[in-house]
Structures are given as C-alpha cells and as structure tokens.
Amino acid sequence: MLKDITLGQYYPVNSVIHRLDPRVKLLGTLVYIICLFVADHVAGFIFMTAVLAAVILLSKVPFSYMVRGLKAIVMLLVIAAAFNLFLTPGEAAVTLWKISITWAGIRSALLMVFRMTYLIIGTSIMTLTTTPNQLTDGLEKSLGVLNLVHVPVHEIAMMMSIALRFIPILIEETDKIMKAQMARGADFEKKGLVNKAKAMVPLLVPLFVSAFRRANDLALAMEARCYHGGAGRTKMKPLHYQKRDAVAYILLAVVMIVSIAIAVVW
Amino acid sequence: MSLILDHVSYTYSVGSGYEVNALNDVNLKIDDGEFIGIIGHTGSGKSTLVQHLNGLIRATSGTIYYNGADIYDKDYDRKELRTQVGMVFQYPEHQLFETTVFEDVKYGPKNQGLDDKQATLRAYEALQKVKFPEENYDASPFELSGGQKRRAAIAGVIAMKPAVLILDEPTAGLDPKGRDEILDLIKEMHEKSKITIILVSHSMEDVANYVDRIIVMEKGAPLLDGSPREVFAHDKQLEKIGLAVPQVTYLMHDLAAKGYAVDPDVTTVEEAKQEILRVFGNR
Amino acid sequence: MGIIEAKDLVHEYYRRDEEGNVESIETAVNHVNLTVEPGQFISILGHNGSGKSTLAKHINALLLPTEGSLWVDGKDTSVHANELPIRKTAGMVFQNPDNQIIASVVEEDVGFGPENIGIETDEIWRRVEKALTAVGMWEYRSHSPNRLSGGQKQRVAIAGVMAMEPKCIILDEPTAMLDPDGRKEVIETVHELNRKKGVTVILITHYMEEVVDSDYVYVMEKGSVVMKGKPREIFSQVEALKQYRLDVPQVTLLAHELRQAGMDIPEGILTREELLEALCH
Numbered sequence: 022m023l024k025d026i027t028l029g030q031y032y033p034v035n036s037v038i039h040r041l042d043p044r045v046k047l048l049g050t051l052v053y054i055i056c057l058f059v060a061d062h063v064a065g066f067i068f069m070t071a072v073l074a075a076v077i078l079l080s081k082v083p084f085s086y087m088v089r090g091l092k093a094i095v096m097l098l099v100i101a102a103a104f105n106l107f108l109t110p111g112e113a114a115v116t117l118w119k120i121s122i123t124w125a126g127i128r129s130a131l132l133m134v135f136r137m138t139y140l141i142i143g144t145s146i147m148t149l150t151t152t153p154n155q156l157t158d159g160l161e162k163s164l165g166v167l168n169l170v171h172v173p174v175h176e177i178a179m180m181m182s183i184a185l186r187f188i189p190i191l192i193e194e195t196d197k198i199m200k201a202q203m204a205r206g207a208d209f210e211k212k213g214l215v216n217k218a219k220a221m222v223p224l225l226v227p228l229f230v231s232a233f234r235r236a237n238d239l240a241l242a243m244e245a246r247c248y249h250g251g252a253g254r255t256k257m258k259p260l261h262y263q264k265r266d267a268v269a270y271i272l273l274a275v276v277m278i279v280s281i282a283i284a285v286v287w
Numbered sequence: 288m289s290l291i292l293d294h295v296s297y298t299y300s301v302g303s304g305y306e307v308n309a310l311n312d313v314n315l316k317i318d319d320g321e322f323i324g325i326i327g328h329t330g331s332g333k334s335t336l337v338q339h340l341n342g343l344i345r346a347t348s349g350t351i352y353y354n355g356a357d358i359y360d361k362d363y364d365r366k367e368l369r370t371q372v373g374m375v376f377q378y379p380e381h382q383l384f385e386t387t388v389f390e391d392v393k394y395g396p397k398n399q400g401l402d403d404k405q406a407t408l409r410a411y412e413a414l415q416k417v418k419f420p421e422e423n424y425d426a427s428p429f430e431l432s433g434g435q436k437r438r439a440a441i442a443g444v445i446a447m448k449p450a451v452l453i454l455d456e457p458t459a460g461l462d463p464k465g466r467d468e469i470l471d472l473i474k475e476m477h478e479k480s481k482i483t484i485i486l487v488s489h490s491m492e493d494v495a496n497y498v499d500r501i502i503v504m505e506k507g508a509p510l511l512d513g514s515p516r517e518v519f520a521h522d523k524q525l526e527k528i529g530l531a532v533p534q535v536t537y538l539m540h541d542l543a544a545k546g547y548a549v550d551p552d553v554t555t556v557e558e559a560k561q562e563i564l565r566v567f568g569n570r
Numbered sequence: 571m572g573i574i575e576a577k578d579l580v581h582e583y584y585r586r587d588e589e590g591n592v593e594s595i596e597t598a599v600n601h602v603n604l605t606v607e608p609g610q611f612i613s614i615l616g617h618n619g620s621g622k623s624t625l626a627k628h629i630n631a632l633l634l635p636t637e638g639s640l641w642v643d644g645k646d647t648s649v650h651a652n653e654l655p656i657r658k659t660a661g662m663v664f665q666n667p668d669n670q671i672i673a674s675v676v677e678e679d680v681g682f683g684p685e686n687i688g689i690e691t692d693e694i695w696r697r698v699e700k701a702l703t704a705v706g707m708w709e710y711r712s713h714s715p716n717r718l719s720g721g722q723k724q725r726v727a728i729a730g731v732m733a734m735e736p737k738c739i740i741l742d743e744p745t746a747m748l749d750p751d752g753r754k755e756v757i758e759t760v761h762e763l764n765r766k767k768g769v770t771v772i773l774i775t776h777y778m779e780e781v782v783d784s785d786y787v788y789v790m791e792k793g794s795v796v797m798k799g800k801p802r803e804i805f806s807q808v809e810a811l812k813q814y815r816l817d818v819p820q821v822t823l824l825a826h827e828l829r830q831a832g833m834d835i836p837e838g839i840l841t842r843e844e845l846l847e848a849l850c851h
Contacts, residue, residue: 201382204374206398226384238669246683257681462617463817534820
C-alpha cells in the first residue's frame with residue numbers, strides 16, 4: 022500500500038538525461054520551476070508541456086511510472102484547487118446557494134493544478150534520472166563555496182544520500198509493522214484526531230526504534246570501511262562537464278528566454 | 288471448524304506493465320488442531336499465503352472460508368477474524384512498543400475490547416505459556432535479550448487466544464538453542480491448548496521433527512502436501528526446486544540404494560538411529 | 571607473528587545509570603588468545619551473547635581492548651594512528667545486509683571504501699570491477715541494492731570490503747538473516763576468495779555446518795575460548811558442543827548416537843559419505 026511512492030526513487034535506464042552532469046540537472050530544475058511560475062497563459066502552458074514532454078521522452082522513464090508519484094498528492098491538489106475555486110473574489114460564473122465560483126477562481130484553480138502537477142513531475146525527473154550519490158555530488162560541488170563559511174557541505178550531502186537510500190527500506194518496514202499491529206487488533210482507520218494519534222503510537226515507536234538501530238549499524242559499517250568525513254576522499258565518479266552538458270546549458274537558456282518572451286508578448 | 292481456501296489467487300503489480308502472480312489458484316483445507324509446516328524458499332508465496340488466512344491480504348480472486356463463513360462477505364467481521372487467526376510475523380520483536388513487557392502483551396486483548404482486569408489476566412497467562420521469566424515482566428521490551436524479546440512478542444499474539452496460530456519463520460536469527468526452545472514451546476502449546484498451528488519455514492530439518500503435515504510451496508501454489516514421510520519421499524522433485532530433504536533421509540536413501548533393507552523414508556535422527564540399529568544390529 | 575594476534579584480550583562493557591555511575595560491569599571477552607596465520611580460514615563459533623561479535627569488532631579497531639592487546643598485521647589496535655591502516659588491512663562484513671550498504675547503486679557502494687582511503691578514480695573502477703567479478707555480482711553493478719536477494723546483498727557487502735584490497739576479512743554472522751540458498755551462496759563466495767585470492771578469513775557464525783571446511787575452529791562461551799582445533803576434532807566432541815548450545819549437524823549427531831549405542835563408528839564424522847563408508851565397511 023505504501024509502495025507507490027516513487028518520489029526520490031532512481032529509475033535505472035541509460036538515457037541522455039541520465040548521463041547529464043547532475044549540476045546541469047540541478048540548475049535545469051531551478052530554471053524549469055522559474056519558467057513554470059512565469060507562464061500564466063495558454064501559450065506558456067503549451068510551451069512548458071512541450072518542454073516537459075521532450076525531457077520525459079529523452080529520459081526513457083515510463084510516463085506511468087512518474088504519474089504514480091502524483092497519487093500521493095491528489096488529495097492536496099483537490100483541496101488547494103477548491104480553496105482557489107471558492108474563495109477567489111470577482112465576477113461570479115456560477116452561483117450555487119450562497120457560494121459562488123468566479124472566473125478568476127476558475128483561472129487560478131486551473132493555474133494552481135497545472136503548476137503543482139508539472140512541478141511534481143518535473144522535479145521527480147531529477148531524482149528519477151540521478152542517483153542519490155550523483156545528486157549529492159552535484160550539490161556538494163555546486164555549493165562548495167559554502168565550505169568557506171564553515172558549512173559542512175560534504176556531511177550534509179552524505180546525510181541526504183543516505184536518507185534517500187533508506188526511504189524504501191523504511192517504507193517497507195512501516196508496511197510490515199502496520200500489518201503486525203493489525204494482526205494484534207490495531208485499527209488504523211479510527212475516527213477522530215486523538216484516537217488517530219493514539220493508534221499511531223504502536224506504529225511509530227517500533228519504527229523509530231528500528232531507524233535508530235539501523236543508523237547505529239550503518240555508522241559502524243561506514244567506520245569499518247574507513248569513512249572519516251570528507252577530508253582526503255577521492256571520487257569514483259568525479260564530475261566532468263561533457264559536450265552534451267554544454268548543449269544542455271544552451272537549451273536551458275533558450276527555454277528560459279522563450280518562456281519569458283511568451284509571458285511578455287501575451 | 289476449519290479454514291478452506293477455494294481457488295485463491297493473488298496478483299500483485301509491482302510496476303505498471305509487469306505483474307507477479309504471488310498465489311496461483313490455491314486450494315487447501317486446514318482442519319482444526321492440525322500442526323502444519325509450510326515450506327518453500329523466498330518468493331515461493333508462502334508468506335503471502337499465510338497473510339491471506341487472517342485477511343491481511345485480500346485475494347485477487349477466489350474465496351476463503353473460516354468455520355464455514357466467507358471472510359470476504361460484506362458484513363463479515365474481519366477484525367474479529369484477525370484475533371481468531373493469530374499471526375506472528377518474522378522478527379516479531381520489531382513490533383514491541385510499550386514501556387513494559389506486560390503492557391505490550393496487553394495491547395492485543397485490549398484491542399479485542401476486554402477490560403483491564405481481563406486483559407491483565409490474559410497477558411499473565413500468555414507470558415506463563417511462553418515461559419517468559421517473571422522477574423522481567425515489568426522490564427522495558429527494548430532491554431531484553433533476543434530470545435526473550437521474541438517470546439514477549441509471541442505472547443502478545445497468543446494473549447488474544449487465537450484458535451489458529453500462524454508463525455512466519457519464528458526462529459529466524461536465533462541461535463540453535465534459542466531455535467529449539469521456541470519450537471519446543473510451539474509444540475507444547477499445540478499439545479496443551481489443541482490450537483491449530485501453521486509454521487512457515489525454509490528449513491526442512493527444523494520442521495520435520497515437529498509437524499504432522501507439510502505443504503511445500505513453489506511458484507505460488509502447493510507442490511506437495513502430506514505427512515513429512517510422504518513429502519520427503521519426493522527427494523528428487525524437492526531438489527529440483529532447491530529444497531533439500533533432511534540429511535538423515537538422504538542417508539537412508541543411500542543405504543536403501545546399496546541394498547540394505549532399511550526404511551528409506553525416515554525423517555528424524557531418532558528414527559534413523561532405530562532403523563540402522565535394527566538392520567545393522569549387533570555389529 | 572600471525573596476521574592477527576590477540577594476547578590476553580579482555581573487553582568489559584560498563585553499564586551506567588542516568589547519573590553516569592557504573593551500575594554493572596559485564597565482561598564480554600575474557601582473556602582471549604588467538605593467532606591467525608596469513609591465508610587461513612578460521613571460524614569462531616558460539617551462541618548469541620558468547621562474546622564472538624565483540625571479539626570481531628576488536629579486529630577492526632571498532633572496539634578497543636580494556637586489557638591485553640591485539641595486533642593486526644603487526645600493528646597495535648590501541649594506537650590511534652593505526653586505526654585507518656588496520657581497517658584497510660582487516661575489512662569487516664556485518665550481519666544485516668540492509669544496514670551496511672551505503673549507496674543506492676551496487677557499483678557506487680563497492681566504490682565507497684576505496685573513495686574513503688583516497689584511491690584514484692581509475693584505480694577505484696579497476697578495483698570495483700575486480701571485487702564485483704570475484705563475488706559474481708558484476709552483472710548487477712548498476713542495480714539498486716533494494717531489488718537484490720539477501721545473499722546477493724551480502725555478496726555486494728563482501729565486494730565492498732574486497733575493493734579495499736584487505737589482507738583479511740572478518741564476517742560477523744553474515745548468514746544469520748539469510749535463507750538456506752543465500753547462506754550457501756555467501757559461504758561459497760567466502761571460500762572462493764580464500765582459495766583464489768589468498769585472503770585470510772575469520773568467519774563468525776552459530777551454524778555448525780558452515781565451519782566444516784575451515785582450517786581451524788574456535789568455540790566461544792561466556793567470553794572465553796572453550797574449544798579450539800580442526801573441525802574434525804571439534805565435531806568429535808558432541809556432548810561438549812551440545813553443552814555450549816551449539817547445533818551438531820544431523821549426520822554427525824547420528825554417528826555419535828550410533829556409537830553411543832555400541833556400534834563401531836569413528837568419532838568426528840562430518841559428511842554423509844563418511845558415515846555411509848563407516849556403516850558399509
């Protein structure tokens with residue numbers, strides 16, 4: 022039941038997008054997000070759809086696999102859309118009883134759904150095509166300047182990468198503990214906030230205990246393999262820009278310019 | 288009073304596009320008071336099968352009847368079913384969460400709706416049954432040794448007084464002594480309380496000494512079903528699917544092949560000893 | 571001097587209450603002496619809590635002796651400067667396969683150790699290929715560890731240690747959480763590394779059948795070494811093994827019982843073939 026969460030899960034195929042330097046993908050994601058918020062017109066939507074479709078095709082990750090990640094946020098989308106729909110003032114399009122839906126409301130609800138959906142899909146391409154190690158390497162290198170002001174960039178990057186590695190394991194564990202407690206008569210569908218919170222205790226305590234045990238084991242295993250922080254470490258997959266990365270940077274610039282142009286012209 | 292599986296299949300879709308048939312048209316009847324071993328290796332569907340028996344997993348197709356009633360019926364009380372068919376998961380100590388062992392064991396009975404006094408009584412009985420050391424009743428479950436944690440966790444299930452008790456690899460990760468103690472305990476519970484026991488395992492040797500009936504799972508369906516002797520007689524077939532029969536059974540097969548008049552289908556060391564002494568006698 | 575040399579090794583765990591006062595002291599390893607020669611395959615047997623894992627952690631300098639001393643390849647573990655060289659010499663594989671794999675791709679995990687000790691990129695790749703090939707996992711190099719079986723995960727963990735090119739590997743109950751197929755897989759891999767690469771192996775386990783092919787077996791109980799010898803010498807003492815809560819393989823047990831019943835069968839039978847031979851001679 023919890024296995025549908027695809028967020029952050031690397032999808033191993035060999036594609037151009039997979040081979041891109043993670044720094045390009047990090048910047049690309051940033052550019053993409055900016056463009057999404059710049060676009061506020063049909064033409065902008067169409068352009069962003071074309072960009073997204075092109076990247077998805079290039080990435081060779083099945084579309085259905087990406088969409089599965091959306092399931093988790095459908096509820097959130099619906100609620101946010103409803104807020105926009107009913108609470109935006111303006112000229113009424115439809116009036117039901119005392120509540121009226123405005124044109125402005127419809128517009129902002131649509132815009133919101135479009136942006137959120139594209140945001141999730143777009144950013145998940147990043148994690149789907151980049152291994153956590155590459156991702157953290159990219160971050161570490163991009164943010165290397167922060168080292169000068171004593172931000173432990175390497176350690177933070179390492180923590181992120183480990184967290185991503187353990188997400189699927191902890192999800193599976195949650196599933197197992199839930200089943201085990203259900204076999205002891207637990208009811209996770211109780212009504213009411215207090216009851217719900219109470220019902221979670223038998224799930225959360227074992228989960229935390231297990232997470233700490235794993236963390237302890239892992240620390241020991243890392244130490245046994247000579248891990249002693251970032252100092253003196255070499256890289257198995259050092260980051261070197263290739264020709265394709267240069268091409269990608271140029272394309273990114275083009276996308277940025279086009280979407281700003283669209284927004285200005287219309 | 289029995290569990291009947293009628294054409295039960297379970298398909299579980301890992302990704303869109305490819306599906307795994309975890310269970311494939313399983314038909315089984317489990318009678319009251321049986322002591323069954325379900326054997327198969329990882330991925331054979333044995334764990335999926337037992338999770339169907341108490342309704343934790345719902346079959347994709349087919350029906351399960353518990354004491355004659357269809358457990359998938361709209362008004363069937365599946366929460367009640369879970370207390371009737373108790374389930375001890377692999378590494379059950381990972382589910383412990385209360386501040387004391389005693390409180391933890393009371394969790395199940397309390398969920399059944401029993402009042403505090405009754406739950407306390409149940410917990411006490413259950414801990415006695417698993418021979419949990421009394422001085423540790425009020426200890427934190429996280430401070431116990433591995434074997435004790437496992438006992439406490441098993442007590443947490445039997446405190447609900449299930450009529451059927453399923454144990455998924457109850458000895459995983461224990462040392463040999465711990466393993467024997469847990470298996471002996473299960474046997475004793477079966478003999479004294481007359482409850483149905485279903486033991487899931489990948490070890491033939493462990494199971495042969497205890498159970499009356501073995502169901503060998505392979506590719507989501509029972510491949511062999513019968514007494515240990517009947518099942519182990521198919522040593523060639525078992526080997527083909529990567530399961531070994533107990534070493535003593537092999538030995539007796541070898542002896543029989545050499546022309547000695549031993550019974551080839553013995554399954555335990557004790558039986559083998561008697562057979563060899565009978566045939567080789569006073570040499 | 572052997573590659574591993576323990577002299578009167580003692581390790582005590584101090585249990586403290588909330589104010590930091592010592593509540594109790596538990597001796598986990600009690601005056602252990604141990605010598606392992608290069609290229610040997612050594613097994614340490616014992617039930618849970620016998621001190622075998624505590625001993626193992628000393629060989630990797632994850633724990634330091636309370637008393638006595640331990641040398642790995644001539645280096646004293648209690649000298650802080652020796653810590654990294656010792657961990658490079660003696661690699662360690664742990665029980666839980668999930669909790670020792672750091673990366674989300676098999677090859678990146680194997681490269682983790684070499685990265686930590688500052689090996690150059692090209693050399694890391696050469697080592698990763700060599701290590702993964704040695705454990706038969708090269709074709710899985712770009713897989714996610716989550717999709718592997720328990721036995722495969724442990725082989726990846728072994729490759730991760732091998733990539734640091736240690737002289738010795740210590741395996742702390744590597745099979746306790748695996749199914750029979752996985753157990754076989756791991757033990758065969760370790761034996762092959764020992765035979766083909768000449769790596770010294772210290773296998774810690776509670777499964778008797780895994781130690782049959784070792785050069786030397788130590789049995790631990792309450793922190794002390796209570797039995798040592800070649801597998802056959804150990805296996806011939808069935809009563810003692812039972813007393814130390816260890817499991818005797820069925821064939822050995824049957825041979826012992828038959829001998830007790832007066833049949834003329836030698837002690838220390840290890841395999842079915844040997845018993846068959848003894849019966850039909």
